[in-house]
Amino acid sequence: MTVWVGLTGGIGSGKSAATDLFMQQGVTVIDADAISRSLTSYQGSALPAIQAAFGDEAVVDGRLNRDYVRELVFKRPEAKAELEAILHPLILQTIKQQQNTISAPYAIVDIPLLTELPQFRALVDRVLLIDSPEALQVERVMARSGLSREQIASIMAQQATRAQRLAIADEVILNHGDMQQLQQQVLECHKHYLQSFGTV
The missing domain is CATH 3.40.50.300 (P-loop containing nucleotide triphosphate hydrolases)
Structure with a gap:
């Protein structure tokens, strides 16, 4: 074990x-930051939920519009919590999946x-x-x-x-x-x- x-x-x-x-x-080593980046990379699995939460401008051509989302989070602190509510369960799930293979x-x-x-x-x-x-x-x-x-x-x-x-x-x-x-x-x-x- x-x-x-x-x-x-x-x-x-x-x-x-x-x-x-x-x-x-x-x-x-399982890297939580790398998992987070992969979830928001080109056609990443977190993008549909991010687009639904923050609008069409949040995802452009299958990629996260990082500048737009960063500006949203800066202007509206609750947006940070909304983003984390999308990403954290997916990160947790992916880490558990990787742990099961090791x-x-x-x-x-x-x-x-x-x-x-x-x-x-x-x-x-x-x-x-x-x-x-x-x-x-x-x-x-x-x-x-x-x-x-x-x-x-x-x-x-x-x-x-x-x-x-x-x-x-x-x-x-x-x-x-x-x-x-x-x-x-x-x-x-x-x-x-x-x-x-x-x-x-």
Whole structure:
């Protein structure tokens, strides 16, 4: 029986880098963000419901009109809840379908908003947090994105706090150093999981 680890972390925490390092060890990773993108890609299965909810302008030539939907969500906060009500059940369903095809001592579901969305916690047995000091998160995002400090602060304000993430975590990787240090912690965590849940 596969033990499912929910991997999460805030913007700029190094979550993607950690996920890549686990995959290099042969660990299966289900990516919730990738599923969300596929649902809204060309002729994606979420598009008919999005078009019905937000009008014909929301979907153009079989593709999500992202600018139009983003503007709607910005102008009308309840539109965000409507969009999530369409996407989240489909994401949950797709993750469960993928989980049923996997057999391993453990595998990972990469869910950035695991803390904010309790319904997704039912998909996993443990929570692994990639944690970073908030000031370091801001510096990393500024370096890679070109966003201002104020814009990043606004994004972080809409996410769970560091304390809230730590409160639900079973394991924590503190990513406050270089890539070599992160790699060492991922290898130690991988070894711990294999020892705890069986060997490959």
